């Protein structure tokens with residue numbers, strides 16, 4: 201049912217200019233005397249979901265935040281849609297691990313917040329926000345405050361907010377880590393639906409090999425700190441199958457096993 205292609209170590213995966221929305225060039229990052237990333241080169245394909253996977257502390261979040269323009273690199277540059285990144289920009293939206301919602305604002309206001317910052321009028325803000333509130337399954341909760349929501353619902357608000365600003369690139373830092381397994385699976389399915397529907401580029405950080413294989417077009421494996429790209433893997437899962445079929449598929453299971461074998465010695 202599915203075809204799995206495992207690529208050999210490919211330290212400098214490059215794409216033609218029109219296919220790459222994000223180009224990571226020679227990125228290194230040092231925090232004081234901690235070397236987090238060393239000379240990372242990566243091209244991220246337009247309209248695809250690319251996952252950063254690797255042992256704890258290998259610099260996944262650091263790389264995502266550098267792409268977002270939230271922290272500066274020590275060396276190298278990030279190019280998005282042909283422009284060198286010098287800070288956050290409207291073409292990139294970041295979904296934080298801890299949701300980062302405004303506790304004093306309703307679901308509607310939280311989702312519409314990025315549009316408010318852009319100076320978009322209230323009627324249009326509400327229309328756009330409502331569309332994404334509906335898409336993430338939060339219809340009826342528009343007037344609730346974050347403390348009235350479960351962790352999973354808060355995460356949906358964070359995702360709806362990122363979608364509402366209509367960024368080309370969505371940067372998701374372990375967005376499902378704070379929710380239970382059942383909700384996590386539901387989110388993975390929702391994410392795949394949104395990827396198909398929205399035709400945006402996703403860069404996703406996770407600890408979970410299964411999650412990475414389930415959702416990704418491409419998985420970029422990072423070595424332990426200082427993080428470098430050790431391998432890229434294109435799971436090539438047949439997404440037309442049901443979630444249960446995918447999880448039982450031999451190609452899926454073999455890819456999980458192969459990645460686990462690659463990472464096992466870091467965990468031991």
Ligand SMILES: Nc1ncnc2c1ncn2[C@@H]1O[C@H](COP(=O)(O)OP(=O)(O)OP(=O)(O)O)[C@@H](O)[C@H]1O
Nearest residue numbers: 231234236255256257258259260261262263407425
């Ligand atoms: N603000 C900071 N100041 C100092 N060191 C930092 C800072 N942020 C991250 N680090 C260090 O840089 C390294 C990479 O951290 P980062 O959070 O990017 O890794 P990660 O792969 O996302 O980790 P995890 O999977 O555990 O979330 C770690 O050793 C971390 O302790």
